[in-house]
Amino acid sequence: MKKIRRDSKVRNFHQAKWDEPVIFELHRPGERGVVPPGTDAGIAAEVGAASGWVPSAMRRSEAPKLPEIGQAKVLRHYLRLSQETLGSDFNVEIGQGTCTMKYIPRINEMLIRTPNMMELHPLQDVDTVQGMLEVFHKLDLAMREISGMDAFSFQPSSGTQALLAMASIVRAYHDSRGEGEQRDEIITTIFSHPSQAATAAVKGYKIITLHPDEDGFPDLEKLKQAISPRTAGFVVANPEDTGIYNHRIKEFTDVVHAAGGVCFYDQANANGLLGITRAKEAGFDMCFFNLHKTFAAPHMCGGPATGALGVTEQFRRFLPGPLVEYDGNRYTLSEQPEESIGKVRSFHGVAQTVLRAYAWIMALGADGLKDVARIAVLNNNYLYHKILQIRGASAPYIKGRRLEQVRYSWKQLTDETGVTTEDITRRMCDFGLHYWTSHHPYIVPQPFTLEPTESYSKEDLDEYIHALEHISEEAYTNPNIVKTAPHNSTVHRNDESSLDDPKLWCITWRAYLKKAKAD
Structure with missing residues (x-):
């Protein structure tokens, strides 16, 4: 893989890979995270068994099959999964297009946790x-x-x-x-x-x-x-x-x-x-x-x-x-x-x-809300101007009249190199970035849809732009590296053959066990 210079804004990212099992597979009978104290004898004598307060029709015939796991193992499990996840707190998340990923003020998270x-x-x-x-x-x-x-x-x-x-x-x-x-x-x-x-x-x-x-x-x-x-x-x-x-x-x-x-x-x-x-x-x-x-x-x-x-x-x-x-x-x-x-x-x-x-x-006020709109439009038009300078990229339809996002196209790049927008989606993972293509059907050919919102600085936008410039250069000089991406991600290539067959879907662990048993 082509070495990235230290003075480049493109980050040579490598995502953690733990090959972490589903939490149900970590189950060990008898393991406990917390062992609550027993009921005081006086209280038990006064109120009786808790099950007696539940109508018989609502009582389970058997205990739910929940995983039994110690505290340390639970903590490791979820921390490992978090290391395999990108999100708006972790990277420059302008690549969600119409889903508007922006900064969530942490003080507001504290408010809802009171x-x-x-x-x-x-x-x-x-x-x-x-x-x-x-x-x-x-x-x-x-x-x-x-x-x-x-x-x-x-x-x-x-x-x-x-x-x-x-x-x-x-x-x-x-x-x-x-x-x-x-x-x-x-x-x-x-x-x-x-x-x-x-x-x-x-x-x-x-x-x-x-x-x-x-x-x-x-x-x-x-x-x-x-x-x-x-x-x-x-x-x-x-x-x-x-x-x-x-x-x-x-x-x-x-x-x-x-x-x-x-x-x-x-x-x-x-x-x-x-x-x-x-x-x-x-x-x-x-x-x-x-x-x-x-x-x-x-x-x-x-x-x-x-x-x-x-x-x-x-x-x-x-x-x-x-x-x-x-x-x-x-x-x-x-x-x-x-x-x-x-x-x-x-x-x-x-x-x-x-x-x-x-x-x-309330924190922003009326003037602050208007500033949100102005900065979002400013950020988007800066991004728009820069992406149109990248070889192989374009934005169909009228020029210079875009608001807070743009649906771009790699049609020229695909025609000239064979590299598709899906290939670029996967290559972006190697730089710790995400980008979204479009709703189907692809009315805009080889689409990608970006929305920088008001949350990101010029430096953040430049990092994203430089990653796209780098991938465009690769597409024209070494397209195989893009076509075989991702190279540094948790999963190398997804097998998407089952996505259109509901018979192969397993939304829950119980559904998985049932289908595995049937097979």
């Missing part, structure tokens, strides 16, 4: 959680100011769940007007997140997808052609996953409204918009933000996260409840409105994620 937060229970009496309900209420007010919406629910646990809730509200709204059966089409765009089409399809809608014009903007004339009395709504991200902001978006929402449709907005990634544009002025009836992206809460390996769902007054009655209300003296959880779409998940929302987002907003 005993009062750690021990919260969703069934507590509201008089015992007035402080947390106040946080929910004040975050609602802040989100209204940021978006222009009139009410927010924090019940959805992801952006996709928020999209499903919005599609459900569209259905409920048209049903309330007696047009539910007639209006059976949802319009979206090819560069919006696939969850928009997927969630609308789950609600039974036919999906109409708009493709971009030659500059990459959604085609307004194609929207006008798609509109009909069957149009239920229009769902879009803006900017889309290309990073192109549609400055004519109000014309789109006006067209849909004129036809009786509802406009709902995917703002999962709003890093470049805070304090600059709002959903209300763009003509949207609903929107959602991912608190675990834009508002500096962690993704938590797919949850618990929060897709904060906001609506205008006209749609408030359809929100999933309960909502937090304040009468000037006391916070309460309202009854679910009669026309509500119903709960989209248990309880009210993830309190810890809500607190993180509220603390982040």
Whole structure:
């Protein structure tokens, strides 16, 4: 492998490899991490066996098959796994594209680990959680100011769940007007997140997808052609996953409204918009933000996260409840409105994620939120300018109009060297970096999607850029080193042949044992 100079910003990273077993394989009968003291004889005589307090129908016939492991072994196991993991605390994580990986203030993590937060229970009496309900209420007010919406629910646990809730509200709204059966089409765009089409399809809608014009903007004339009395709504991200902001978006929402449709907005990634544009002025009836992206809460390996769902007054009655209300003296959880779409998940929302987002907003203030957007756009355009100078890289569509991310292309490099974007994904691992390609299908050929956010310095961005420059040079001078990567990672090459066959999936240890026994 070509030696990297010490004065280079490219890090010659080698990831730890422990060949660590699954924790169930570390099980040794009788091992204990903690041995609790026995029950005092007087207490036992007074209350009897604990099992007697559990209804017979709820008692296990046998103990759960949990691993029995000593403390030291548990500690080694998880520390070893942590050394085999990259993340936003460990490396320059601008390579997640549309997932917005940014710095999570550690003081906010301390806040959610206080005993009062750690021990919260969703069934507590509201008089015992007035402080947390106040946080929910004040975050609602802040989100209204940021978006222009009139009410927010924090019940959805992801952006996709928020999209499903919005599609459900569209259905409920048209049903309330007696047009539910007639209006059976949802319009979206090819560069919006696939969850928009997927969630609308789950609600039974036919999906109409708009493709971009030659500059990459959604085609307004194609929207006008798609509109009909069957149009239920229009769902879009803006900017889309290309990073192109549609400055004519109000014309789109006006067209849909004129036809009786509802406009709902995917703002999962709003890093470049805070304090600059709002959903209300763009003509949207609903929107959602991912608190675990834009508002500096962690993704938590797919949850618990929060897709904060906001609506205008006209749609408030359809929100999933309960909502937090304040009468000037006391916070309460309202009854679910009669026309509500119903709960989209248990309880009210993830309190810890809500607190993180509220603390982040309050620490920054209105001017700070606007600075987040400005710095995110500045960082992205610096990255954009530098990557377009790398041999083999390009960014399709209009030049110079990108917001907080860009979907780039290695098509030229692939045509000239045979090295693909998947090859580069694996080679980046050798430098302790990660990058994301794109949603399928690959509308942009040989894509890669980067979003630097406001969290990274020019030096951080330069490190990432230099790694891409280094790999581009390798592709043209020694392509085999890229094609056979990674060389320094925990796993050399993944066998992905089983990913499309559910019969081979083992989501749990029990499922694995069952399938292994069958084989």
